[in-house]
Amino acid sequence: MSEQPQNAAAATEEPEYQSGFGNHFSSEARPGALPRGQNSPLICPFGLYAEQISGTSFTAPRKHNQRSWFYRIKPSVTHKPFDRRVPRHNRLVGEFDRSTSSATPTQLRWRPADVPDSPVDFVDGLYTVCGAGSAFLRHGYAIHMYAANKSMDNCAFCNADGDFLIVPQQGRLWITTECGRLFVSPGEIVVLPQGLRFLVDLPDGPSRGYVAEVFGVHFQLPDLGPIGANGLAAPRDFLVPTAWFEEKFHPGYTIVQKFGGDLFVAEQDFSPFNVVAWHGNYVPYKYDLNKFCPFNTVLIDHGDPSINTVLTAPSDKPGIALLDFVIFPPRWLVSEHTFRPPYYHRNCMSEFMGLIYGVYDAKADGFLPGGASLHSCMTPHGPDTKTFEATIAHGKGADPFRIKDTMAFMFESYLIPRVCPWVLDSPYLDCDYYQCWIGLKSHFSSEGSDRTGGAPQVEIMAVKGD
Ligand SMILES: O=C(O)Cc1cc(O)ccc1O
Numbered sequence: 001m002s003e004q005p006q007n008a009a010a011a012t013e014e015p016e017y018q019s020g021f022g023n024h025f026s027s028e029a030r031p032g033a034l035p036r037g038q039n040s041p042l043i044c045p046f047g048l049y050a051e052q053i054s055g056t057s058f059t060a061p062r063k064h065n066q067r068s069w070f071y072r073i074k075p076s077v078t079h080k081p082f083d084r085r086v087p088r089h090n091r092l093v094g095e096f097d098r099s100t101s102s103a104t105p106t107q108l109r110w111r112p113a114d115v116p117d118s119p120v121d122f123v124d125g126l127y128t129v130c131g132a133g134s135a136f137l138r139h140g141y142a143i144h145m146y147a148a149n150k151s152m153d154n155c156a157f158c159n160a161d162g163d164f165l166i167v168p169q170q171g172r173l174w175i176t177t178e179c180g181r182l183f184v185s186p187g188e189i190v191v192l193p194q195g196l197r198f199l200v201d202l203p204d205g206p207s208r209g210y211v212a213e214v215f216g217v218h219f220q221l222p223d224l225g226p227i228g229a230n231g232l233a234a235p236r237d238f239l240v241p242t243a244w245f246e247e248k249f250h251p252g253y254t255i256v257q258k259f260g261g262d263l264f265v266a267e268q269d270f271s272p273f274n275v276v277a278w279h280g281n282y283v284p285y286k287y288d289l290n291k292f293c294p295f296n297t298v299l300i301d302h303g304d305p306s307i308n309t310v311l312t313a314p315s316d317k318p319g320i321a322l323l324d325f326v327i328f329p330p331r332w333l334v335s336e337h338t339f340r341p342p343y344y345h346r347n348c349m350s351e352f353m354g355l356i357y358g359v360y361d362a363k364a365d366g367f368l369p370g371g372a373s374l375h376s377c378m379t380p381h382g383p384d385t386k387t388f389e390a391t392i393a394h395g396k397g398a399d400p401f402r403i404k405d406t407m408a409f410m411f412e413s414y415l416i417p418r419v420c421p422w423v424l425d426s427p428y429l430d431c432d433y434y435q436c437w438i439g440l441k442s443h444f445s446s447e448g449s450d451r452t453g454g455a456p457q458v459e460i461m462a463v464k465g466d
């Protein structure tokens with residue numbers, strides 16, 4: 001047995017991790033449990049079963065190929081048949097079409113959802129907000145949110161549809177996976193790859209967060225282009241579990257499997273967290289967003305948000321994301337004679353945003369931690385009236401300014417999301433969202449004004465004189 005505490009919910013210390021992104025990792029909770037020199041010996045060390053999990057097709061090009069080998073006490077196949085779960089509240093979607101969801105160009109914003117008083121675990125507290133494509137066709141994504149208050153009990157979750165990128169906003173997550181355990185706090189994110197079994201304990205009780213799920217592709221680090229070899233999220237800051245197992249007889253243990261957006265259950269009589277050793281590159285990992293090394297303009301204008309991409313799930317089109325995960329972390333704003341908040345814009349990509357803590361610099365009011373917004377393809381958006389007026393009142397010669405104590409993020413996709421009925425009918429929908437821009441008035445003057453943009457004359461002269 002490993003040295004980790006037995007009761008996941010009671011544990012509050014970080015377990016041991018391995019570090020790196022895309023590595024071929026290996027870990028043994030019992031020395032000698034990994035077979036040497038081959039993956040599937042006739043008899044494995046300690047009488048373990050060898051089992052492979054493939055996260056890409058067998059024949060995927062080597063640079064994309066992902067798989068891991070588990071050495072476990074009993075193989076995953078040892079369970080009763082899957083049964084469709086009687087939906088307690090069927091709020092998960094795996095195929096986005098007219099029967100499940102609707103599309104709207106309206107700007108949407110939601111207040112943070114209350115965590116219910118009645119006992120709800122991570123799986124029951126998970127609901128789809130929007131998405132595009134189909135888990136069956138292996139193309140698309142879903143954006144979910146969760147509000148839960150109790151640990152999963154006697155059950156594990158397995159998402160056959162896609163990878164989960166979880167962004168906790170309130171409450172820490174103790175996540176037990178087949179590869180070992182991860183302790184994830186708000187301000188960190190965790191990626192749980194398709195098909196990996198896991199359970200979520202909530203040591204802090206009421207918990208809330210966001211989930212991006214991608215179908216048919218895995219997250220990768222963005223290319224850095226002219227930035228060079230360093231910057232943004234560093235591979236060494238991604239943390240992967242070390243092997244942890246329990247040898248428990250668990251009568252009535254259930255595996256809850258999300259398959260095409262529906263939940264199925266299968267019963268078995270042992271813990272699925274019985275992997276004594278493993279190796280491979282198909283792994284769960286976590287990342288602390290405060291480790292991000294942001295790059296930005298150091299002279300003029302507002303850079304596009306892609307500069308803050310932490311992870312990207314690529315589409316087949318070069319440079320175009322099925323889903324980018326972008327953050328807006330604390331940073332210095334130093335640009336001269338520049339409107340520093342995000343610009344007004346319309347985007348062919350669709351933008352879902354959430355706020356983990358603090359205030360987002362485009363919205364003085366109404367966009368709250370735990371809340372969300374959605375600006376779909378070509379839907380106009382930008383700073384609210386209060387932010388615009390405060391920015392121009394402050395004048396052209398703003399000093400360097402440090403944006404502090406905030407962490408907003410965006411899931412951005414080239415596929416247009418359809419939105420689920422329960423979030424459109426939700427009491428948390430901010431029906432007055434449009435009002436935040438209605439007060440933007442014309443500052444136009446055909447005589448020109450002292451608000452006319454551009455570099456002050458004196459700076460232009462200085463450049464010319466050089
Ligand atoms: O709309 C938003 O708030 C996200 C965003 C931020 C930014 O700095 C530039 C463009 C953009 O879409």
Ligand SMILES: [Fe+2]
Pocket residue numbers: 345347351375381
């Ligand atoms: Fe935007």
